[in-house]
Amino acid sequence: PVIAGTGCSSTKATLELTAWARDQGAKASLVVTPFYFNPTYNEVYQHYDKLMELEFPIVMYNIPQCSGVHKEWWTTEGLAELPNIVGIKDSSGNMPFLMSLFEKIGGKIAILCGNDEIGSAALEAGADGLILASANIFPEIWRKIYVAVKSGSPEEAHRLQKEIQKVVRIIVRSGGCEAVKDCLRLMGLDMGFSRKPMVEGDACRWEDIEELRSELQKLGKIPRREVEYNLGGKVVRTKLFATPDTPRKVGGFELKIGEGFAGPPIHENAHIDLLLGLRKGPVGKAIEKALARQKEEYRARIIREKPRVLLVPTVSVKGKKMVELVFTHAAAGINLAIDHSIEDGFLPPETLDEISMIANVFVHPSARNRKRVMFNNYKAMRYAIRKAIESKPTLRQLLEARESFRHPFRYTP
Structure with missing residues (x-):
């Protein structure tokens, strides 16, 4: 199933894009809080309320570090009563806010955590699931974390989260776009570069990319490959942790x-x-x-x-x-x-x-x-x-x- 991201800064544009996604066969829409104009709580409520006329499942999206607008629990509590609101993705990383959601709307709609740094903690606290940038890099680890929490093995979830914590910290801090693509390139999956204004080596700095490489190596995401060193009169063959940019002969x-x-x-x-x-x-x-x-x-x-x-x-x-x-x-x-x-x-x-x-x-x-x-x-x-x-x-x-x-x-x- 496809959940289409259709949130825009205006209600009119959001309606049009969400209707288009519905007609193309998407199963639901992920709609970010309207941004740029810094709407009031009532205006945020009216924005989502207007989408109900489409009779299409809507997952609310709270990411204040990008939108500049943070839902308050009372706004979310009211929105959860609307007929086609089926969930909320919270990427704020704000555990007190997330705990308020569990208290106020837990069991009414799905509560999904979108902040990689608190993934296991959110699941333990009651989150129904995760939507994470780093799941593009190591989906199998996040699945193990999910299974560990749901099967009553929090210690295993903590251990796994600790293994990936440095990678997810860099991803969250740098905004996700370039860091995820950098990781995939290091792993041999060239997904190209992020669209402008994102620039390689800026938000995710060159030193961050090197650190991501070291961590992916530990996680087994970068395999060893034979490389030949020519030291003039001596040739040495070594197996090193090679990325696609690593030459086969040095x-x-x-x-x-x-x-x-x-x-x-x-x-x-x-x-x-x-x-x-x-x-x-x-x-x-x-x-x-x-x-x-x-x-x-x-x-x-x-x-x-x-x-x-x-x-x-x-x-x-x-x-x-x-x-x-x-x-x-x-x-x-x-x-x-x-x-x-x-x-x-x-x-x-x-x-x-x-x-x-x-x-x-x-x-x-x-x-x-x-x-x-x-x-x-x-x-x-x-x-x-x-x-x-x-x-x-x-x-x-x-x-x-x-x-x-x-x-x-x-x-x-």
Whole structure:
């Protein structure tokens, strides 16, 4: 059965589109609260009341973060009495409002949760079902959550929700459109790009896409694939978690460049510029020169030998606090990222004696949260390694992103 989205800002347009959907064979219409004009509660009521003349099932849609209008429970309670109102989809994420709906109209019409972050909680509280953006990505997990709740196994539902929580948080925060399409592309299902004004890499930022990739990998949505590395006189085959953009053959190990960003919070944001290449090539020679010419004790430091990694701070390292943040916590994150990149297949064990890295690492002088410094540098380094190996961003990504260039630290948590 098809439930057609037919809500418009005017009652006239909504009537026309809903009638068209009915005539095309839809089973019901999902009608968002009229937006833009900021209608009063009585005007919202009259809007839905007018739709009753179509004698067609209507599911109300409450999504105030997009419509700018939030239904109150008393308006919804009255609307539930109308003859063709069969349900409400609430995407507000407002649990007190949802609990009011269960109290006032539970059992009268279907109550559906549309907020991915509270899916299992809503089901446990009494929701009849879910309509979720992330169900396009892992429908089988949401079905398991639904079955777990309805069969009296809330612990299993909690466990499953926790597994997908980071993905759904990014989707909800970024508005859903691009994030869902980005996930599907990473999984090998190219659904194209969202229509304008949505722009790739903006609401769902490039660093978010990298994080989605890491999470989808954990969920088994991105499989391993064999990739051939050509290190000049040596060929290494590795199985890594590959997306459609991952090349089947990787060369050019004389010099590879990657970049990674991660946050929040703002003072603990991480920015890594990475040079990766052969020890006998430009990167290895640059490390030797840097160490030979270094005058200040805390200017740069070797933090690993396999592969050889030189950490170069972006800002001056002064005082014990900065020394600790840069060379203990940021360095720990970078080393953990390398460990995981080895496990993921991006840095095969056979290459570790052959390559070197120079990581230009930004740690803000006002940073305080040691764990976030470590974790953000871990994420930024992991992203930078992947981008270096896969030669990203691609030309297509650069052309698409030309409309949304921004300062990398415009990071909203």
